[in-house]
Amino acid sequence: MLRFVGRRALLAIPLLLAIIILMFSMLHLIPGDPVQALVGDYPVPPAYRQAIETKYRLNDPFLVQVGNYLANVAQGDFGFSYQNQRNVLDLILERAPRTMLLASVSFALAIPLGMAIGIAAGTSRRPGVDKFWTTTALIVYAIPTFWLGQLLVMLLALRLGWFPTQGIGPLISRTQGFAWLLEKLRYLALPVLAFGIHEGMRIARIMRASVIDTLSQGYIITARAKGLSRGRIIRSHVMRNSSLPLVTIAGYAFGSALGGAVLLETVFTWPGLGLLLVDSIRLRDNMTVIGVVIFSALAVIAMNLIVDLLYAALDPRIRTTR
Amino acid sequence: MSLSPLLDVRDLKVHLRLGPNVVKAIDGVDFRIMPGECVGIVGESGSGxxxxxxxxxxxxxxxxxxxxSGELSFEGQDILAMPDGALRALRRGRGFSMIFQDPLGYLNPTQRVGRQIEEALSCDSSRGSNRNRVHTLLDEVGLPDPANVARRYPHELSGGMRQRVMIAIALASDPQLLFADEPTTALDATVQLQVLQTLYRLHKxxxxxxxxxxxxxxxxxxxxxxxxxxxAGKVIESAETVRLFxxxxxxxxxRLIELSTRRLPRELQA
Structure with a gap:
């Protein structure tokens, strides 16, 4: 088990190297001038350009830049964001918890919601029930999160005024304790609803297919032959066995959500990694872009590892072959 | 025999819809089993x-x-018209059980076999005594070291052991009638014989x-x-075994008898 985790961690190193080099090349190739982006819509004085180029070593050969960056990363230095005038690592460490909060709460909503709908649709003996949930899940899943987010804002924030339209909290908060938590939750509610419902529908569709597959297995016949009730069969034979594919899909989706939900964070001005990534790309803040991408990649790799471990916990057949 | 049959089936029809066609999988079968009797049902694949x-x-x-459709009566009760609850009660105690051709597919891969047997026990009593009953059942179906087997997952057992676990599950409700659907087809020849001997011993x-x-x-x-x-979905002959042979x-x-008794050509015999 420990050896397995260790091996996977080692395998992640070449993967990260490849990602860094790829990102570096891509950022090098896309048009745009970082110095111009720093100045804005004014002409750049030649002396200033030269000073910036020397300071950030923008004119070094490509390979030297990559080499320097890798050497710095190996020492835990992810570079300096000249747009934010801060260390990239500090910036990421400030933003990441917000994205994690958004992703975790959203999935805490999405997983039970999706499982409930999937089980209800998959186990229903009335074809109408299945059709209703399948169609609903498909339609809702087809709605992009940013648009669903806008709809929720229009209805629940602007019309009914229950929730704030955007942001992570008031500029100055005087609340404490429980009231503070409630205030946080009000800001969290709409992005979580939009994200959670969307992901929940994806999970519902996978869960339904998996439940139907499980129900056709022989051991369900055995369970019926034992004289178990329907509810008991679903609880003790269907739920665990059909959640295996779910772990894979939800795990990967959660991993990529940790890297920032770009559109959603933009819609709700949620200052997480997604928003940071968009801003940095727009402003040619290359160090920050690469930093965020490395963090996302790490999140996905870590989640894949957790998915594999969960899989082994859920399915004893995998435990022995390892 | 003056005894009333345990199971009495008259004019059973099972028609299945396959795409646009209706297949008469069972087309008017009469069938009966007396208490304590062992009955064989033979026929080629797809015969129903x-x-x-x-x-x-x-x-x-x-x-x-x-x-x-048809009349299905078990101890005088109509099985076809029986509500789900009564049917479950019949399966849980003194009714009928079934074992299957493919024990690996018919055991839940994610649960220890002990738990799967325990689940089939006719009435829920305290945990400790349930465990004892599981061990007794495993012992009864001829599995050595029941405590150890009960902790195994199905994939950790051999084919013959899995089928014995299936039999233990079927016996847990103490049934009066056991259906064995090709119980040894998926097993090695030597294991087949052992499992059949076990079934016969339990029957007696x-x-x-x-x-x-x-x-x-x-x-x-x-x-x-x-x-x-x-x-082809019909019983074409029923007789006492000796008479049939x-x-x-x-x-x-x-033809079936000839095929089953035919020896390999002399040059192929070991």
Whole structure:
């Protein structure tokens, strides 16, 4: 088990190297001038350009830049964001918890919601029930999160005024304790609803297919032959066995959500990694872009590892072959 | 015999809808089992043996049933008209059980076998005594070291052990009638014999009626009192085993017997 985790961690190193080099090349190739982006819509004085180029070593050969960056990363230095005038690592460490909060709460909503709908649709003996949930899940899943987010804002924030339209909290908060938590939750509610419902529908569709597959297995016949009730069969034979594919899909989706939900964070001005990534790309803040991408990649790799471990916990057949 | 039959099936029809067609999987079958009797059901693949057993035990898989009719009576109770609750009660105690051809597929891969047997016990009593009953059952079906086997997952057992676990599950409700659907087809020849011997011993010890579904007439000749020969959804012949083997009435039965007793050509024999 420990050896397995260790091996996977080692395998992640070449993967990260490849990602860094790829990102570096891509950022090098896309048009745009970082110095111009720093100045804005004014002409750049030649002396200033030269000073910036020397300071950030923008004119070094490509390979030297990559080499320097890798050497710095190996020492835990992810570079300096000249747009934010801060260390990239500090910036990421400030933003990441917000994205994690958004992703975790959203999935805490999405997983039970999706499982409930999937089980209800998959186990229903009335074809109408299945059709209703399948169609609903498909339609809702087809709605992009940013648009669903806008709809929720229009209805629940602007019309009914229950929730704030955007942001992570008031500029100055005087609340404490429980009231503070409630205030946080009000800001969290709409992005979580939009994200959670969307992901929940994806999970519902996978869960339904998996439940139907499980129900056709022989051991369900055995369970019926034992004289178990329907509810008991679903609880003790269907739920665990059909959640295996779910772990894979939800795990990967959660991993990529940790890297920032770009559109959603933009819609709700949620200052997480997604928003940071968009801003940095727009402003040619290359160090920050690469930093965020490395963090996302790490999140996905870590989640894949957790998915594999969960899989082994859920399915004893995998435990022995390892 | 003056005894009333344990299971009495009259004019059973199971018609399945397959796309645009209706297949008469079972087309008017009469079938009966006396208490404590061992009956064989033989016939080629697709003759409807398994479907009949599934229909009688009300364990049809998810298929599109166009028609399911007939009189199915178990101890005088109408099984077809029985509500789900009563049917479950019958399966949980002193009713009928079933074992299947493919024990690996019919055991839940994510649960220890002990738990799967415990789940089938007829009444829920305290945990400790349930565990004892599981161990007794495992011992009864001929598995050594029951405490150890109970902790295993199905994939950790051999094919023969898995089938014995299936038998233990079927016996947990203390049934009066056991359907065995090709119980040894998926097993090695030597293991087949051992499992059949176990089934026969349990049949005798428990005075439990048994219906063995097989395409192997050799199995029938060893174990069964009576035989039903099925073909294309109908019972074409039923007789006591000895009589069938000595005086088969139908050409089809005669051919089945010839096939099962035919030896390999001399040059191929070991």
């Amino acid at each position: 043996k398994s479907t009949m057993a599934r229909a009688i035990t009300r364990l049809m898989p998810n298929v599109n049933i166009a028609e399911l 010890e428990r005075n439990m009626a048994m219906a063995i579904i097989t395409h192997d007439l050799g199995v029938v000749a060893e174990l069964c009192d009576r035989v039903y020969v099925m073909r 000595e005086h088969p009435q139908q050409d089809y039965s005669r």
